[in-house]
Amino acid sequence: MIKAVQKDDAFLTDLRGVGEGRDRLDIWWLGQSGFLLHWNGKNILLDPYLSDSLTLKYQGTAKPHIRMCERVVDPAKLQFMHYVTSSHVHTDHLDPDTLAPLFANNPGLKLILPLAHLREGMKRSGCSGERMGGLDAGQTFAEDEISFTAVPAAHETLQVDEEGHHLFLGYIVRAGPWTLYHSGDTVLYPGMAELLKPYAPDVSFLPINGTDPSRGVSGNMNAREAVWLAKNIDSKLTIPCHFHLFEFNTVEPDEFIETAQKEQVPIRVMQVGERLSLQL
Numbered sequence: 001m002i003k004a005v006q007k008d009d010a011f012l013t014d015l016r017g018v019g020e021g022r023d024r025l026d027i028w029w030l031g032q033s034g035f036l037l038h039w040n041g042k043n044i045l046l047d048p049y050l051s052d053s054l055t056l057k058y059q060g061t062a063k064p065h066i067r068m069c070e071r072v073v074d075p076a077k078l079q080f081m082h083y084v085t086s087s088h089v090h091t092d093h094l095d096p097d098t099l100a101p102l103f104a105n106n107p108g109l110k111l112i113l114p115l116a117h118l119r120e121g122m123k124r125s126g127c128s129g130e131r132m133g134g135l136d137a138g139q140t141f142a143e144d145e146i147s148f149t150a151v152p153a154a155h156e157t158l159q160v161d162e163e164g165h166h167l168f169l170g171y172i173v174r175a176g177p178w179t180l181y182h183s184g185d186t187v188l189y190p191g192m193a194e195l196l197k198p199y200a201p202d203v204s205f206l207p208i209n210g211t212d213p214s215r216g217v218s219g220n221m222n223a224r225e226a227v228w229l230a231k232n233i234d235s236k237l238t239i240p241c242h243f244h245l246f247e248f249n250t251v252e253p254d255e256f257i258e259t260a261q262k263e264q265v266p267i268r269v270m271q272v273g274e275r276l277s278l279q280l
């Protein structure tokens with residue numbers, strides 16, 4: 001089991017102790033595509049998966065989901081959370097065992113999710129529509145100085161529901177002077193780099209586990225594709241994700257690191273539970 005560099009009480013102490021300021025951004029990796037952002041007193045969770053719901057669901061099946069890294073924190077212990085995103089309906093990105101305790105303990109929390117999955121979001125979080133920010137690609141949810149703009153994601157393909165709403169999304173997250181891109185689960189699709197390049201994100205969070213149908217793994221960029229995208233959207237810093245959670249669906253970040261060095265793309269490989277503090 002990969003150890004979290006900080007977990008439980010140590011993680012919570014670290015979160016409570018971070019400095020304030022508009023020019024400062026703190027980022028923790030929670031494993032898989034999950035991140036916690038702290039900006040100017042606001043806490044934003046991106047696709048958190050902080051339970052063992054998939055391990056339990058697939059126990060004894062042909063596709064066991066064996067956890068590789070420790071859980072960083074019990075979601076019931078996270079307080080003062082303001083926003084949580086979900087890029088799509090798969091449980092490692094919209095987890096009832098993470099969302100229900102989070103919503104029960106955070107009265108002001110809002111869920112930003114694909115409009116196509118509004119009902120599922122309400123069901124899994126146990127909350128009513130007032131706490132949902134449903135978005136389709138091109139739409140923005142904004143409050144004060146924080147906003148989420150949905151962009152399409154192709155989890156293998158670009159797909160829409162009967163009403164034409166995208167099933168898979170990525171988000172451009174703006175927090176004061178910061179612009180971030182959380183891609184969700186996606187492969188490269190035509191026009192993607194052109195769409196994202198104007199945002200020139202300060203930080204991009206991109207999956208690197210790739211596609212391997214022989215292992216039942218599909219729908220994500222591999223290391224080389226993630227580096228290509230980072231370079232072509234002028235991402236100032238790129239953090240790889242979607243690895244080291246489940247044994248059947250992981251890669252080592254070595255190829256990502258080597259390719260990024262060759263292409264001179266700025267990256268930071270985080271460890272689970274680690275904090276990265278950035279300053280403008």
Ligand SMILES: [Zn+2]
Nearest residue numbers: 090092093185
């Ligand atoms: Zn996923």
